[in-house]
Amino acid sequence: MSALREIAAQPLTSSAFAPFGEVLEIGGAPDKIINQGLCGRYHDRAALDFGPGGRAGISLFDAEPRSLPYRLEMVERHPEGSQAFIPMHRNAWLVITAEPGTGPGGPPGAVHAFVAAPGQAINFHRGTWHGVLTPLHAPGVFAVVDRIGESANLEEHWLEEPVLITGP
Numbered sequence: 001m002s003a004l005r006e007i008a009a010q011p012l013t014s015s016a017f018a019p020f021g022e023v024l025e026i027g028g029a030p031d032k033i034i035n036q037g038l039c040g041r042y043h044d045r046a047a048l049d050f051g052p053g054g055r056a057g058i059s060l061f062d063a064e065p066r067s068l069p070y071r072l073e074m075v076e077r078h079p080e081g082s083q084a085f086i087p088m089h090r091n092a093w094l095v096i097t098a099e100p101g102t103g104p105g106g107p108p109g110a111v112h113a114f115v116a117a118p119g120q121a122i123n124f125h126r127g128t129w130h131g132v133l134t135p136l137h138a139p140g141v142f143a144v145v146d147r148i149g150e151s152a153n154l155e156e157h158w159l160e161e162p163v164l165i166t167g168p
């Protein structure tokens, strides 16, 4: 019985996540002070992309919490639009991505996993391989901003060998 390949989830940072999308979080000086000085606006922090024939939608997800080590069996991507996961809670949660494969239609590349700190949200760029929304604590409630359109906008890849994702 071969042991599963293991990868350790890393703390989520903008630089580490940059090849896959953006991290949204409150930090540093806001871009604008608004509302009579009572609000800091961290302005326009994600590259949203819904392509031709689609539009932006906001959905709410209520997902079952998972636990670490997490057995990853499938990654997916949305070829026609970006997808943002915005937690509506203050818990850590798991973000899973995979590098592009070598050829069009081929399998994804290396898997990466990150533990998002409370308050961190992410936006996957269009076509980025990722694990599905993965809370680590209840309630797993998130706002999700992604493409609404006629097509499925979904490609799934079941890994040849599951990957075991461990904590940092």
Ligand SMILES: NC(=O)N[C@@H](O)C(=O)O
Binding pocket: 083, 130, 131, 132, 133
């Ligand atoms: N399918 C769906 O609405 N959610 C997935 O895209 C996901 O990434 O969780």
Ligand code: NI
Binding pocket: 076, 077, 078, 083, 130, 132
């Ligand atoms: Ni998705």
